[in-house]
Amino acid sequence: MDNEKKNLLEIRDLTVEYHTNGGVVHAVNGLNLEVAPKETLGFVGETGAGKTTTALSILNLLPHPQGKVISGSIKYNGEEILNKSNKDMTRIRGEKISMIFQDPMTSLNPVMTVGDQIAEGIRLHDHLSKADAHKKALEMLKTVGIRPERASDYPHQFSGGMKQRVVIAIALACNPELLIADEPTTALDVTIQAQMLELMKGLKDQYDTSMIMITHDLGIVAEICDKVAIMYAGNVVEYGDKVDIFTPEKPHHPYTVGLFDSIPDIYHEQEELKIIKGLTPDPTDLPSGCTFHPRCPYACEKCSKQMPKHLEVEPGHTISCHRFDDTKEVK
Numbered sequence: 001m002d003n004e005k006k007n008l009l010e011i012r013d014l015t016v017e018y019h020t021n022g023g024v025v026h027a028v029n030g031l032n033l034e035v036a037p038k039e040t041l042g043f044v045g046e047t048g049a050g051k052t053t054t055a056l057s058i059l060n061l062l063p064h065p066q067g068k069v070i071s072g073s074i075k076y077n078g079e080e081i082l083n084k085s086n087k088d089m090t091r092i093r094g095e096k097i098s099m100i101f102q103d104p105m106t107s108l109n110p111v112m113t114v115g116d117q118i119a120e121g122i123r124l125h126d127h128l129s130k131a132d133a134h135k136k137a138l139e140m141l142k143t144v145g146i147r148p149e150r151a152s153d154y155p156h157q158f159s160g161g162m163k164q165r166v167v168i169a170i171a172l173a174c175n176p177e178l179l180i181a182d183e184p185t186t187a188l189d190v191t192i193q194a195q196m197l198e199l200m201k202g203l204k205d206q207y208d209t210s211m212i213m214i215t216h217d218l219g220i221v222a223e224i225c226d227k228v229a230i231m232y233a234g235n236v237v238e239y240g241d242k243v244d245i246f247t248p249e250k251p252h253h254p255y256t257v258g259l260f261d262s263i264p265d266i267y268h269e270q271e272e273l274k275i276i277k278g279l280t281p282d283p284t285d286l287p288s289g290c291t292f293h294p295r296c297p298y299a300c301e302k303c304s305k306q307m308p309k310h311l312e313v314e315p316g317h318t319i320s321c322h323r324f325d326d327t328k329e330v331k
């Protein structure tokens with residue numbers, strides 16, 4: 001068997017809803033996605049597209065009781081994880097998959113020293129003595145660029161950027177196979193952002209970690225990702241190698257084109273920014289057919305009636321749009 005090609009993570013036809021007093025929120029709608037070992041996937045889309053919901057589904061951390069996986073499959077290393085017990089999922093979260101949340105304080109305990117917090121994860125994972133775990137925690141601090149003497153400080157004694165470094169140290173301390181980073185640098189200022197990305201890139205290479213980088217920043221995707229999934233209204237509308245996605249001459253989903261048109265381009269500073277017309281759809285009342293059709297400049301009758309399939313426009317590059325209906329469908 002060709003192990004190189006085996007996916008670490010494989011999501012098929014995932015549908016996730018939130019049941020609220022205001023109705024049913026269709027957050028993720030038949031999503032397909034895969035991540036290969038050592039690969040970094042950029043998971044891109046506007047606010048509300050369902051990126052965080054997808055990540056929380058992978059970790060079995062959807063809020064109860066509102067968040068529900070309605071159908072689909074999430075395979076990790078070939079094993080279905082949607083029907084694992086809570087105990088198994090706790091183990092998977094401690095040993096295999098780590099997540100970095102947008103706000104570092106979500107992951108930090110304010111009344112515990114950062115050294116103890118890093119050591120705690122290491123102890124659980126490596127079954128080390130308290131002293132050895134502490135020693136390894138100091139090394140992790142050094143790895144993320146914080147002086148080990150600061151291990152006895154509490155989170156509030158750190159700046160935002162340093163707190164996020166601590167979170168990264170905790171996430172990487174148990175040497176996860178897959179790191180899910182949910183907009184890990186959004187809360188930081190631009191220079192610190194660049195430093196953090198460098199740091200994550202270096203650590204990822206050092207530890208051979210696969211990564212899902214959730215972001216709406218195409219600059220970050222260009223910097224760090226191998227593959228890109230463009231998400232719209234709970235579905236992946238385009239997926240491919242970064243070079244394919246970033247080459248304007250290649251075929252693209254109209255939404256992808258809109259996304260790229262809406263970023264400021266240093267070479268055309270004077271040009272007016274093109275914003276994708278219309279609003280993101282209401283997830284309690286999604287448009288029929290292709291969910292992008294009300295905003296799409298190419299929409300025709302079929303688009304409002306029929307959901308487009310995932311079509312392979314070139315090897316490894318798929319687009320879900322009726323404009324490419326004469327191309328081969330992929331599952």
Ligand SMILES: Nc1ncnc2c1ncn2[C@@H]1O[C@H](COP(=O)(O)OP(=O)(O)OP(=O)(O)O)[C@@H](O)[C@H]1O
Binds near residue numbers: 048051063
């Ligand atoms: N706990 C919840 N209860 C009800 N609706 C929710 C809940 N969490 C998220 N949603 C809704 O689900 C949809 C998807 O949200 P999600 O947070 O996954 O999007 P996102 O792509 O991560 O957005 P952002 O870029 O703003 O983080 C949105 O319409 C959101 O309002």
Ligand code: NI
Binds near residue numbers: 051052053182
């Ligand atoms: Ni989110």
